[in-house]
Amino acid sequence: MTFTLPAELTVHDIAQIARGAQIRVSASARSVIADHYQAANAIAETTPVYGRSTGVGANRLTSADTDPATHGMRLLRSHAVDAGPAWDEETTRAMLAVRLNQLLQPGSGIDPALIDGLERMLIGNHLPEVRRFGGIGTADLPALAGTALALAGERPTSREGFQPIGPIRADSALPFMSSSALTLAGSALAADRLNILIRAGLSAFALSALAARANPEAFSPEAALAIGSPTSDANAETVTAILGATRWEPARIQDPFAYRGFLPAVSVTASAAQRLSDAVATLCSRAQENPRFFADQGRVVHHGAFLENWLAHELDATALALAQSAPLIVGRLRFINDDAFSGLPRFLARAESGDSGIMIVEYVAASALGEIFSNSAPVSAQSVVLSCGVEDDATFATTALGKLEGSAAALETLLACEILASVRALRLGDLRTDQLSPAVLRLLELARALPDDVSDRDLRHDVEIAQGLISGFAEVAATF
Known part of the structure; x- marks a missing residue:
């Protein structure tokens, strides 16, 4: 191209x-x-x-x-x-x-x-x-x-x-x-990466909801009408389409927020990523140079339009949105590991073995969550005075970009942990494939790359494999 x-x-x-x-x-x-x-x-x-x-x-x-x-x-x-x-x-x-x-x-x-x-x-x-x-x-x-x-x-x-x-x-x-072409370039790549991660997250959540027998009413198109955020309708439609004709008897009327709150949380993140994408696209097609010449008027205008306040705000807002939605991933890991909640062996290990299963995967996810939390404090509220006091403000958009990049990398790890846990839970639950939608079957086909051995062993490679599935999970969601 x-x-x-x-x-x-x-x-x-x-x-x-x-x-x-x-x-x-x-x-x-x-x-x-x-x-x-x-x-x-x-x-x-x-x-x-x-x-x-x-x-x-x-x-x-x-x-x-x-x-x-x-x-x-x-x-x-x-x-x-x-x-x-x-x-x-x-x-x-x-x-x-x-x-x-x-x-x-x-x-x-x-x-x-x-x-x-x-x-x-x-x-x-x-x-x-x-x-x-x-x-x-x-x-x-x-x-x-x-x-x-x-x-x-x-x-x-x-x-x-x-x-x-x-x-x-x-x-x-x-x-x-x-x-600010460098910061805009990095922001464009970060926004594109986040858009992929958000789509992959919809697919991963669909498997998690299925594994936990969550009440699908909470992430239905009808629920999206009550949420009202700009992307809630589309997110609900995508999750519903992925699950398709897949049916199960909900285990609870009201699920924990890790499942029930997914749609409002992910819609905040998706909306923030969309705003960031729009801001970057706009700024990449604008002449912001100081001074700026207007040939038709015969004028040159000196200005401060190069201060990237808008960009810095959207970068900070997106990092903060991730800090709102990412804890629910850790919550879903916690619940699926709890035999009292899931009805599956504790930590998705061998039944009655005392094995630790994926217990430590929950810790890995919490570590990644800590990174997202630490990157969520806005930097655009800070400033600095330079050049003998003439340059008396700064947006720190470049710093905000670095924080968002760190959060996106951590989100990849969180999604890998969720994919690993949901796939293992579904395997332990002895799903009937004739009751699954084509999209769910496609996700599980991709997940065949994950080992099916549930005995205690080194899971580092499993997490890496799951991370490698993210682009495929995103492509499945993108078809709807």
């Missing part, structure tokens, strides 16, 4: 590009940017422009007294300071795609040579090294400055053969850096 840019990229589109899908820049868009570049330069000849004719930050009142090429390269070199571990290839590719798509929205006044360079970087997979620490949610200055140095030929790329574009002038140095 090849994506033609600019486009209204979804988080899934960005994830596909990150994994290797190709891009190309439309000829018409390149022509528009070339015209906009000339118009911006004409405006800058008669109007002071931050970062072009001045320094930046606390140096905003200081005139740039060097030639444009020297000023531009000095600005990039001074800002290209990042630290910590390098981001992975997928995130770096996503960053380049996001920045290219943004720059193809007229507003930055950037030299088209940088457009061409970014396109060649992506097509040839000539990637800069970008490290984790440097962004505070006010534009990913170090990451993009370092990328610009790679474009200019002062830093290496991941593959040999990249033809640099040469020195970058002051008319393009600050505009290129004025974006």
Whole structure:
């Protein structure tokens, strides 16, 4: 698949590009940017422009007294300071795609040579090294400055053969850096991953509910009407469709909240992930550069739109939503392990053996839950003052992204534990396959990869196998 840019990229589109899908820049868009570049330069000849004719930050009142090429390269070199571990290839590719798509929205006044360079970087997979620490949610200055140095030929790329574009002038140095493309890229990948996990969670819950003989009224379309959240209808319909014609006699009129509260809890998480996906998609197609040129008005506008308050809020809100729904997974593990609740051998072990079964799997899940809890405290309420007091706010969107990534990884472990437990419980319950829906049969077919030995043994590999089933479980839910 090849994506033609600019486009209204979804988080899934960005994830596909990150994994290797190709891009190309439309000829018409390149022509528009070339015209906009000339118009911006004409405006800058008669109007002071931050970062072009001045320094930046606390140096905003200081005139740039060097030639444009020297000023531009000095600005990039001074800002290209990042630290910590390098981001992975997928995130770096996503960053380049996001920045290219943004720059193809007229507003930055950037030299088209940088457009061409970014396109060649992506097509040839000539990637800069970008490290984790440097962004505070006010534009990913170090990451993009370092990328610009790679474009200019002062830093290496991941593959040999990249033809640099040469020195970058002051008319393009600050505009290129004025974006949170790295944080947006990571947010897109996190949102896409969460969407997969949420779908897999619907499938896993269907098996858990079946294993516990939970009352299906609590997650029916009728119950969704009472919940009223934006995704509750769809989530109820999906779980109901997965279970299909599968019928059982409920063991209880009222189940614990681990089952009865699933629909309202997962709908909060699904709604949060959808809002995050929408915010990322919007921001990846906006010219947020400071300053922004309006060629049709002959104006340049200085602003603070690069503060990623919206993004930081949605990242924090999604992490908090996970902290609301994830405890119910641990609750379902606790109940299915209790013979008084499930009617199955305690800890789903060999009957009357004293074996520990999957007891410790519950501990593993609780450990993952602790990670989600620790990542749920919002960081967007914090701030910092920098650059002699001129830069007097920060959203910490990049930090919020790191916390959400940690929560998503923990959620994968939680889902693996639930899949492992529900499959073992169903096997011990001697289900009749002729009473199961095609979707449930498909899930159980996928789960055949899990060993059926219930004797006490090392279950690390079982958890890993269950984690490997998540994408398949998500695909089953996605068919409805």
